[in-house]
Amino acid sequence: MANRGVCYCKDCQAFAHFLERPGDAVLNELGGTEIVATLPKHVQFTQGLEALVCMSLSDQGLLRWYASCCNTPIGNTPRDYKIPYVGLIHSCLAKHSPSLEDSFGPVRMVLQTKSAKGHVKSTPMSNFVTLLKIMKSVIATRISGNYKRNPFFVEDSGAPIKQPRVLTKAERTRVTSAALTRRSTRTSCVRLRPRNGPPVKLFR
Numbered sequence: 001m002a003n004r005g006v007c008y009c010k011d012c013q014a015f016a017h018f019l020e021r022p023g024d025a026v027l028n029e030l031g032g033t034e035i036v037a038t039l040p041k042h043v044q045f046t047q048g049l050e051a052l053v054c055m056s057l058s059d060q061g062l063l064r065w066y067a068s069c070c071n072t073p074i075g076n077t078p079r080d081y082k083i084p085y086v087g088l089i090h091s092c093l094a095k096h097s098p099s100l101e102d103s104f105g106p107v108r109m110v111l112q113t114k115s116a117k118g119h120v121k122s123t124p125m126s127n128f129v130t131l132l133k134i135m136k137s138v139i140a141t142r143i144s145g146n147y148k149r150n151p152f153f154v155e156d157s158g159a160p161i162k163q164p165r166v167l168t169k170a171e172r173t174r175v176t177s178a179a180l181t182r183r184s185t186r187t188s189c190v191r192l193r194p195r196n197g198p199p200v201k202l203f204r
């Protein structure tokens with residue numbers, strides 16, 4: 001089970017800004033993060049596990065895993081390992097030969113489009129079908145006991161393998177407002193002038 005999706009939510013955007021990776025687009029031009037949604041049991045770390053760390057935007061938020069050496073985002077997991085799910089972030093996946101499309105098929109979920117920095121077509125039907133498929137796999141894995149095979153959590157205790165770093169309120173405000181600021185600087189240069197009217201800025 002692996003399904004491609006793009007999430008435009010503000011928290012995913014804030015995480016990308018937290019990572020501060022200039023010149024490397026975690027986000028697409030409209031603020032979306034491409035993910036491959038899958039079961040953690042399909043993920044295996046073969047190298048560099050010592051660099052893996054996780055953060056959370058709040059003490060209830062998703063665990064957001066990344067490589068501390070180069071700030072490459074790895075994926076997002078729920079806090080409870082009994083919900084076996086991981087959204088792998090495209091930045092950590094090899095994209096050439098085969099492409100993500102060849103490996104995982106087309107994008108089937110487009111989430112939180114209202115937080116996008118421009119118009120993104122929503123795909124409610126495809127989202128629904130795909131989320132249902134994911135839920136089915138998650139529940140089956142939970143019932144079978146295979147949820148314990150999860151490289152992000154200790155098998156017996158269910159504790160995350162790294163202590164999550166929960167952002168302080170000030171840190172959270174900083175990364176969240178960074179996402180908003182980028183929005184205005186990025187889009188304020190786009191202008192159009194309707195016939196016989198004043199100039200109009202788009203996306204403001």
Ligand SMILES: [Zn+2]
Nearest residue numbers: 007008009012
């Ligand atoms: Zn998101």
